[in-house]
Amino acid sequence: xxxxxxxxxxxxxxxxxxxxxxxxxxxxxxxxxxxxxxxxxxxxxxxxxxxxxxxxxxxxxxxxxxx
Amino acid sequence: xxxxxxxxxxxxxxxxxxxxxxxxxxxxxxxxxxxxxxxxxxxxxxxxxxxxxxxxxxxxxxxxxxxxxxxxxxxxxxxxxxxxxxxxxxxxxxxxxxxxxxxxxxxxxxxxxxxxxxxxxxxxxxxxxxxxxxxxxxxxxxxxxxxxxxxxxxxxxxxxxxxxxxxxxxxxxxxxxxxxxxxxxxxxxxxxxxxxxxxxxxxxxxxxxxxxxxxxxxxxxxxxxxxxxxxxxxxxx
Amino acid sequence: xxxxxxxxxxxxxxxxxxxxxxxxxxxxxxxxxxxxxxxxxxxxxxxxxxxxxxxxxxxxxxxxxxxxxxxxxxxxxxxxxxxxxxxxxxxxxxxxxxxxxxxxxxxxxxxxxxxxxxxxxxxxxxxxxxxxxxxxxxxxxxxxxxxxxxxxxxxxxxxxxxxxxxxxxxxxxxxxxxxxxxxxxxxxxxxxxxxxxxxxxxxxxxxxxxxxxxxxxxxxxxxxxxxxxxxxxxxxxxxxxxxxx
Amino acid sequence: xxxxxxxxxxxxxxxxxxxxxxxxxxxxxxxxxxxxxxxxxxxxxxxxxxxxxxxxxxxxxxxxxxxxxxxxxxxxxxxxxxxxxxxxxxxxxxxxxxxxxxxxxxxxxxxxxxxxxxxxxxxxxxxxxxxxxxxxxxxxxxxxxxxxxxxxxxxxxxxxxxxxxxxxxxxxxxxxxxxxxxxxxxxxxxxxxxxxxxxxxxxxxxxxxxxxxxxxxxxxxxxxxxxxxxxxxxxxxxxxxxxxx
Numbered sequence: 072x073x074x075x076x077x078x079x080x081x082x083x084x085x086x087x088x089x090x091x092x093x094x095x096x097x098x099x100x101x102x103x104x105x106x107x108x109x110x111x112x113x114x115x116x117x118x119x120x121x122x123x124x125x126x127x128x129x130x131x132x133x134x135x136x137x138x
Numbered sequence: 139x140x141x142x143x144x145x146x147x148x149x150x151x152x153x154x155x156x157x158x159x160x161x162x163x164x165x166x167x168x169x170x171x172x173x174x175x176x177x178x179x180x181x182x183x184x185x186x187x188x189x190x191x192x193x194x195x196x197x198x199x200x201x202x203x204x205x206x207x208x209x210x211x212x213x214x215x216x217x218x219x220x221x222x223x224x225x226x227x228x229x230x231x232x233x234x235x236x237x238x239x240x241x242x243x244x245x246x247x248x249x250x251x252x253x254x255x256x257x258x259x260x261x262x263x264x265x266x267x268x269x270x271x272x273x274x275x276x277x278x279x280x281x282x283x284x285x286x287x288x289x290x291x292x293x294x295x296x297x298x299x300x301x302x303x304x305x306x307x308x309x310x311x312x313x314x315x316x317x318x319x320x321x322x323x324x325x326x327x328x329x330x331x332x333x334x335x336x337x338x339x340x341x342x343x344x345x346x347x348x349x350x351x352x353x354x355x356x357x358x359x360x361x362x363x364x365x366x367x368x369x370x371x372x373x374x375x
Numbered sequence: 376x377x378x379x380x381x382x383x384x385x386x387x388x389x390x391x392x393x394x395x396x397x398x399x400x401x402x403x404x405x406x407x408x409x410x411x412x413x414x415x416x417x418x419x420x421x422x423x424x425x426x427x428x429x430x431x432x433x434x435x436x437x438x439x440x441x442x443x444x445x446x447x448x449x450x451x452x453x454x455x456x457x458x459x460x461x462x463x464x465x466x467x468x469x470x471x472x473x474x475x476x477x478x479x480x481x482x483x484x485x486x487x488x489x490x491x492x493x494x495x496x497x498x499x500x501x502x503x504x505x506x507x508x509x510x511x512x513x514x515x516x517x518x519x520x521x522x523x524x525x526x527x528x529x530x531x532x533x534x535x536x537x538x539x540x541x542x543x544x545x546x547x548x549x550x551x552x553x554x555x556x557x558x559x560x561x562x563x564x565x566x567x568x569x570x571x572x573x574x575x576x577x578x579x580x581x582x583x584x585x586x587x588x589x590x591x592x593x594x595x596x597x598x599x600x601x602x603x604x605x606x607x608x609x610x611x612x613x614x615x616x617x618x619x620x
Numbered sequence: 621x622x623x624x625x626x627x628x629x630x631x632x633x634x635x636x637x638x639x640x641x642x643x644x645x646x647x648x649x650x651x652x653x654x655x656x657x658x659x660x661x662x663x664x665x666x667x668x669x670x671x672x673x674x675x676x677x678x679x680x681x682x683x684x685x686x687x688x689x690x691x692x693x694x695x696x697x698x699x700x701x702x703x704x705x706x707x708x709x710x711x712x713x714x715x716x717x718x719x720x721x722x723x724x725x726x727x728x729x730x731x732x733x734x735x736x737x738x739x740x741x742x743x744x745x746x747x748x749x750x751x752x753x754x755x756x757x758x759x760x761x762x763x764x765x766x767x768x769x770x771x772x773x774x775x776x777x778x779x780x781x782x783x784x785x786x787x788x789x790x791x792x793x794x795x796x797x798x799x800x801x802x803x804x805x806x807x808x809x810x811x812x813x814x815x816x817x818x819x820x821x822x823x824x825x826x827x828x829x830x831x832x833x834x835x836x837x838x839x840x841x842x843x844x845x846x847x848x849x850x851x852x853x854x855x856x857x858x859x860x861x862x863x864x865x
Contacts, residue, residue, distance in 0.1 A: 084428040085422055085429070087427060090432065091432055093489055094436065094490070095435055097485055098486060101439075101482045102409075105478060105591075106598075108599075109595050109599045109602070110598065113599070113601055113605075115602065116601070116606050119606060120605050120614050120618045121619075182526065218729055220728065222461070240733065243731035248725070252722050253722070254722035254723045254725065255723075256658060257721070258661040259657070259661075263657070268726055270647075271647055271650060271651070271727065271730045271732055272731060272732070273641060274640050274642050458858070510812050517808045517809040521805065521809065524798075530862060530863070530865065533862045534798070534863065537791075537858050538809065541791055541813070545816075548816050549812070549815050549816055552816035552819045552820065552840075553815070553819070
């Protein structure tokens with residue numbers, strides 16, 4: 072079924088371990104970072120929107136109070 | 139086709155306009171009027187223009203007043219098509235100016251805060267290159283315009299050596315040379331002495347008498363004798 | 376008008392809610408496919424007769440390189456739509472694309488050079504594919520630099536859209552001029568990508584990875600898009616609902 | 621158009637009639653004349669790129685070797701890298717001066733096509749920087765040990781190549797018009813797009829030095845220039861309008 076006799080051979084990658092594993096690690100890290108950045112962007116956008124709504128609410132109340 | 143001619147800003151709108159013209163031969167025959175309908179403009183986070191309405195008929199001058207930051211300059215820039223209103227329309231003779239901006243631009247002259255002059259060129263050269271893009275100018279015409287604003291004595295000095303008021307006068311000469319019906323002026327009397335302010339008033343009066351229109355953002359009342367003076371007060375939010 | 380459905384579809388609240396609804400679907404199917412591709416590529420597929428197990432880098436390198444191009448194209452098309460129809464949502468899509476594309480371009484570059492070491496004996500060869508990828512990375516950097524140079528989001532959107540459209544026209548020109556240049560200097564090119572003679576046991580995991588990476592891009596794009604749409608939306612009542620729920 | 625005016629006025633009618641509208645040719649030559657006159661009043665700016673070009677060429681014999689046989693080998697690279705960098709030098713101010721004193725705004729509002737006006741400005745820029753560089757390139761070639769027979773080839777390739785460089789530069793300058801201290805960003809935007817010019821230009825120069833026919837890369841350079849002429853002014857005009865907004 073597979074090409075590796077043992078788990079050790081799998082980790083060894085036929086002598087190419089030093090190139091194969093870092094490649095996979097880097098690519099998965101890039102994917103993880105992308106998800107993280109996206110979550111952070113979304114959280115920040117929510118925060119900004121909330122602040123903006125609060126300011127609008129305040130100025131609305133102020134104009135209502137003055138009239 | 140003329141490369142410098144009318145290039146449609148937006149092909150889709152142009153197609154629509156072609157259709158409406160075909161259906162209504164009267165379109166485009168309405169007055170020489172400028173109208174703004176419910177103009178909203180945002181500048182970044184700032185809501186600068188809140189649904190501004192105005193109209194200017196032939197022979198009228200609309201004077202824009204209001205404190206700094208009320209949107210006078212923004213309104214002028216929106217009217218001339220530099221800024222794009224988020225909502226609302228600017229209508230020129232009943233037609234949205236966005237449908238054919240180059241044709242609208244050919245009918246207007248805009249003077250901003252600073253006179254649009256090159257410091258290295260003389261007043262005469264400046265007018266030649268600035269107005270020459272729009273229309274052919276004879277040197278007699280140029281001389282006439284320079285004389286009208288009292289600039290003939292220093293017309294051949296580099297603009298760098300002129301005072302702020304003198305530069306403003308050169309810009310006014312350019313304005314009259316454009317020979318267009320619509321003037322959009324941002325603080326036209328800045329840096330001018332009392333005589334210069336009267337000159338601006340005289341130029342506008344003559345322009346209105348000839349059937350032209352003007353819109354001017356001002357801090358000090360314009361000195362105009364024409365009956366066509368109207369006001370629009372812009373307020374801060 | 377025929378355009379109303381289009382505008383309703385592209386209205387910010389509709390886009391925000393649809394993106395929210397679709398994200399998990401894309402994310403989970405991407406995760407499943409990528410895990411399947413990893414197992415297939417790292418474990419099940421046979422070693423290459425020439426490159427042994429070293430060729431397995433292909434399964435992350437090639438999909439990354441594919442995304443680097445796909446994302447740039449998406450960004451340019453979205454930017455172009457935003458420019459022509461003045462559609463904020465399209466600009467939000469373009470803004471979401473850049474960091475994703477740049478990061479995968481970097482991944483393609485580094486995995487390519489890690490692959491090059493055992494194959495060429497050096498980490499860097501001026502091979503046309505890697506060179507084009509490097510230039511693409513510079514294009515991304517320029518785009519992001521230009522975007523960051525403007526404070527006003529509207530202006531930043533529109534200016535960078537012009538650059539993206541100019542860039543996407545130039546990408547093929549740059550690529551083919553680099554290929555032409557390389558053909559003069561005949562460097563060693565051992566790498567192969569999707570050779571038609573690939574046995575199915577090698578090819579299937581690769582295809583699974585391509586689809587998985589694409590779905591992953593879609594999922595991250597939709598997440599970023601929600602943020603970018605919110606940033607561009609001003610006083611809208613739907614924002615209140617979204618933010619406070 | 622409608623010249624319907626009330627009253628008699630001494631000055632020209634309030635609407636410019638089509639009879640008074642200058643032709644395309646007249647407007648183009650007016651713009652060219654203006655930019656050339658302005659440039660000659662600030663002549664030091666004209667000389668700077670040329671001095672820069674000469675300086676870079678001088679660096680290589682000092683840094684690598686004074687031996688002409690070896691310099692001849694790297695001459696194409698030196699000439700083209702120097703041309704690329706020198707053409708960047710004057711770029712930042714291509715539209716900036718006009719934007720700052722408001723003349724660019726006047727051109728955008730002149731009713732004439734901004735695309736055409738910017739094309740004329742780009743042509744002036746090429747006449748002022750590209751052409752002098754091209755005339756100087758053979759001199760640099762001589763200094764690098766190139767034989768006389770190769771000089772026409774160098775002249776031709778740099779002449780055609782700098783046209784495209786000016787066009788790419790115009791887009792970059794228009795994009796970064798609203799950015800303060802845009803020098804580094806401008807290089808980041810324009811250099812990757814200039815790679816095809818570098819490749820074909822250096823190749824044509826190399827073939828000329830080796831005494832072989834260089835028609836093929838020169839044709840490709842010309843094709844790039846033609847393509848640039850059709851795309852660049854449009855993109856520059858779009859960018860300028862956005863930056864004036």
